Structure formats: structure tokens, C-alpha cells
Ligand code: C2E
Ligand code: MG
Ligand code: MG
């Protein structure tokens with residue numbers, strides 16, 4: 001029967017394809033009800049000043065613990081949420097929860113929220129932010145919106161306009177995962193990002209003595225400095241990497257070395273404690 005199998009090979013991989021589509025459909029169905037089912041939670045990862053090592057902000061990172069599928073990685077459900085546009089309601093929830101939590105922290109600590117291109121292209125996205133701030137009482141200057149270079153791909157003009165509206169509210173904008181997307185320096189010329197986040201891959205490269213990674217980090221730091229933007233090194237995992245990054249002149253550091261993403265309660269007690277010690 002080998003000949004039949006060869007001749008009808010599509011019958012053999014059809015089930016796999018089908019299973020994949022089926023799994024996706026199930027996951028999508030579960031994602032649709034994740035918020036109502038109380039399965040979503042925000043974790044918060046500290047970002048520290050490279051010199052003082054004091055916490056300057058937390059990045060809000062979404063966690064999904066599905067009753068049906070168990071914990072699902074953001075690497076899996078964020079792209080699914082983007083494809084299905086569920087990221088719009090989910091992102092609204094993230095924004096509100098992140099602002100609500102940040103309003104309880106000391107005044108000097110900001111919260112950074114990841115925003116997808118699909119959200120940015122929603123006509124009323126800036127008013128979603130206005131509402132989240134109003135509902136939670138968080139001052140605009142304590143909210144930082146993180147976007148990746150990919151938000152400029154589809155409709156760069158609209159994305160840029162919305163980011164300008166958000167900046168006009170008093171929020172800051174960070175350029176996330178810098179160097180991994182379709183890097184174009186054009187928007188660095190016209191958009192006033194407050195922070196460029198150097199992707200973890202460069203930090204890891206530099207830590208392994210990659211001359212290319214070192215050169216790129218140096219160049220990004222110099223460029224950010226002359227554009228009056230700060231830099232955050234992502235994915236710093238030990239003391240050695242932290243020392244290297246400090247030497248390279250990054251302004252801020254984020255990574256497991258200074259803290260993993262943690263539940264809101266833990267983040268809160270960390271900053272309250274930090275304050276009492278100071
Ligand atoms: P990101 O915005 O670049 O977030 C940083 C990611 O790096 C997080 O992964 C964080 O847990 C991880 N990370 C931080 N420090 C270290 C480290 O020292 N070593 C290593 N190996 N990893 C580290 P996470 O939480 O799995 O999120 C992955 C991505 O999912 C995020 O990347 C972001 O693009 C997206 N994401 C997460 N939450 C949201 C959200 O609420 N909305 C949107 N639109 N995207 C989100
Ligand atoms: Mg981010
Ligand atoms: Mg990042």
C-alpha cells in the first residue's frame with residue numbers, strides 16, 4: 001500500500017492541519033470568555049534605574065490561566081488575540097487594570113502597558129486611554145505605552161497620529177524590542193519616544209561577547225542619547241550582564257536579575273517596602 005500512501009500523501013497531513021485549526025478554534029473560543037471567566041491576570045515586572053537600581057516603573061504583562069487549557073503562554077495567545085481582534089477588548093481590560101494598580105503605588109513609579117497595532121488603529125483608542133486614566137485616577141504622566149516597530153507597518157500614518165494624541169495627553173511612549181523588527185529610523189526622527197527598549201537578543205549577545213551585539217547596543221545608546229531618549233536593556237539575567245549594560249550606558253534595566261514578572265500584590269509590597277527602607 002506504499003504506493004497509495006505516496007499518491008495520496010495529502011490525506012496524511014490533513015489530520016494534522018485539521019487538528020491545528022481545531023485547537024486554534026477551541027483556544028479562540030476560550031479566549032473570547034477569558035475575561036468574563038476571570039481567567040486573566042496582570043503580572044508586573046520591575047524596571048530599575050541602571051545607576052541607583054531603584055525601581056522606576058513596572059511593565060504590565062498579561063497572564064492567561066484558562067480553566068480549560070491551563071496556563072497559556074503570551075507568545076501563543078497574544079498573536080491569536082491580534083488575529084481575531086480580541087486584543088481590542090482584552091487590551092482595554094489590561095489598560096484599566098494596569099492603571100488601577102499603578103494608582104496605588106508611590107507617585108514616582110510609572111506603569112508600562114503593551115499596546116498592539118490593532119488597538120492603535122482603533123478610531124477611538126486615545127479616548128480609551130482617557131477613560132482608563134479618568135476611571136482610575138492615574139495621572140497621564142505615570143502611564144507609558146509600549147509599541148513595537150511593527151505598529152508602523154500596516155498604516156503608519158494612523159499609528160503615528162494616535163501616538164501623537166497619546167503623547168498630547170501627557171503619557172510617554174516606549175519603542176519595544178528595538179532592533180528586531182523592520183527597523184526604520186524614519187519614525188525616530190519625527191516621534192518623540194521617551195524610551196528605546198533594546199531587545200533581549202542584543203543583551204544576551206553582548207553578554208556572550210558578540211562584537212556585533214556590543215556595537216549595536218553602543219550605537220543605539222548613542223543615538224538615543226542625542227535624541228534625548230532613554231534606553232532600557234531588556235532581559236538582564238545576572239549581575240555580570242547588569243554591570244556590562246551599565247558600562248554600555250543604558251539608562252534603565254529590566255530582567256530576571258532585578259525581578260521576574262510578579263502578581264500585583266507582590267509588586268505592591270515591593271514598592272511600599274522600598275519606600276519604608278529609603
Ligand atoms: P515584551 O513586551 O517584550 O515583554 C518582555 C518579555 O520578556 C516578557 O515575556 C517577560 O516575561 C520576558 N522577560 C523579562 N525579563 C526577562 C529575562 O531576564 N529573561 C528572559 N528570558 N525573559 C525575560 P512575556 O510576559 O511572556 O510576554 C511576551 C510578549 O507578549 C511581550 O513581550 C509582549 O509583546 C506580549 N504581551 C504581554 N502582555 C501583553 C499585553 O497586555 N498586551 C499586548 N498587546 N502584548 C502583551
Ligand atoms: Mg513590552
Ligand atoms: Mg520587549
Ligand code: MG
Pocket residue numbers: 177
Ligand atoms: Mg519582547
